[in-house]
Amino acid sequence: MxxxxxxxxxxxxCNLKCFYCRPDNQEFIPHEEILRYEEIARLVKAMTKYGLRxxxxxxxxxxxxxxxxxxxxxxxxxxxxxxIGMTTNAITLKHHAEKLKExxxxxxxxxxxxxxxxLFHQITKGRLEDVLEGIRMSKKxxxxxxxxxxxxxxxxxxxxxLDFVKFAIDYGVEVxxxxxxxxxxxxxxxDEEMVKxxxxxxxxxxxxxxxxxxxxxxxxxxxxxxEIPKLGVKIGFITPISNPFCDGCSKLRLTAEGKIxxxxxxxxxxxxxxxxxYGTDEDLDEFxxxxxxxxxxxxxxxxxxxxxxSDCVRVMTSIGG
Ligand code: SAM
Numbered sequence: 097m098x099x100x101x102x103x104x105x106x107x108x109x110c111n112l113k114c115f116y117c118r119p120d121n122q123e124f125i126p127h128e129e130i131l132r133y134e135e136i137a138r139l140v141k142a143m144t145k146y147g148l149r150x151x152x153x154x155x156x157x158x159x160x161x162x163x164x165x166x167x168x169x170x171x172x173x174x175x176x177x178x179x180i181g182m183t184t185n186a187i188t189l190k191h192h193a194e195k196l197k198e199x200x201x202x203x204x205x206x207x208x209x210x211x212x213x214x215l216f217h218q219i220t221k222g223r224l225e226d227v228l229e230g231i232r233m234s235k236k237x238x239x240x241x242x243x244x245x246x247x248x249x250x251x252x253x254x255x256x257x258l259d260f261v262k263f264a265i266d267y268g269v270e271v272x273x274x275x276x277x278x279x280x281x282x283x284x285x286x287d288e289e290m291v292k293x294x295x296x297x298x299x300x301x302x303x304x305x306x307x308x309x310x311x312x313x314x315x316x317x318x319x320x321x322x323e324i325p326k327l328g329v330k331i332g333f334i335t336p337i338s339n340p341f342c343d344g345c346s347k348l349r350l351t352a353e354g355k356i357x358x359x360x361x362x363x364x365x366x367x368x369x370x371x372x373x374y375g376t377d378e379d380l381d382e383f384x385x386x387x388x389x390x391x392x393x394x395x396x397x398x399x400x401x402x403x404x405x406s407d408c409v410r411v412m413t414s415i416g417g
Pocket of ligand 1: 110116117154155156157158183184185205206207208245247274275276277278279
């Protein structure tokens with residue numbers, strides 16, 4: 097088996113407080129436990145032997161970690177890596193976008209759960225206009241595509257689907273709708289009642305724009321991507337609850353304190369920090385071979401469990417969504 101994609105969480109800190117993501121009284125990882133950029137880059141390089149070509153930097157909020165562009169630079173120096181992305185809330189993106197572009201970042205995914213400033217603030221405690229400024233600046237700098245991720249929550253922002261599509265058209269971005277998962281419980285706990293099955297969102301968009309056409313572009317596999325006829329705007333649906341598709345998953349996650357997380361649905365993790373800090377290249381390679389076997393077994397177990405979520409104790413800010 098190959099591992100083609102790694103999501104790297106660089107911090108568990110965040111400058112927003114989304115109600116479904118950030119718990120009260122979150123205990124942060126002590127500074128010395130957090131992987132250093134050189135350690136992360138060493139792991140990325142070692143994983144290229146097993147097929148790694150694509151990485152995504154996330155968090156917590158990746159832009160709160162000082163000099164995050166230095167990590168981008170280090171990864172950019174690894175010739176096998178074809179694609180470096182970042183998932184950010186974009187609150188401070190306007191201050192970072194230029195440095196990230198220069199460092200070699202390829203793409204941006206930006207989280208926005210509401211286009212209504214008041215509701216955005218209610219969900220996140222942040223200011224929507226800061227995010228929009230970041231998007232406009234990133235577009236000017238040539239980041240393309242920019243993907244906007246919106247978690248759709250029943251009774252809260254489900255009526256905004258068409259607004260997001262219009263936003264995608266106006267801003268020249270793609271939009272990804274996401275079902276809320278029972279992980280990373282924030283200060284308001286997940287409830288099945290919050291999940292809006294996204295086929296209903298899709299129907300609404302089709303009523304307005306006509307039948308969506310499956311897109312030919314290949315993503316990381318988590319989204320089903322469509323295009324609006326004639327407009328060419330891309331819209332993705334990530335449906336881990338109503339229609340999971342994990343088959344053939346070759347994605348891993350690295351937490352900020354150096355745990356390799358095999359799958360979002362379980363708490364199975366293998367710590368790589370000790371090997372990275374004290375081990376030889378051979379030790380690291382042996383560790384990665386164990387990870388590949390564990391990932392294969394995990395994929396089989398997930399299928400057997402019918403894609404159920406276990407009681408994930410880790411919060412999303414420390415997993416890296
Ligand atoms: N701070 C960055 C951001 O906001 O994009 C990166 C980390 S954040 C955890 C990544 C994404 O995970 C966000 O789009 C967030 O909405 C999403 N997320 C967090 N908890 C989630 C959940 N329970 N279900 C689905 N998406 C979730």
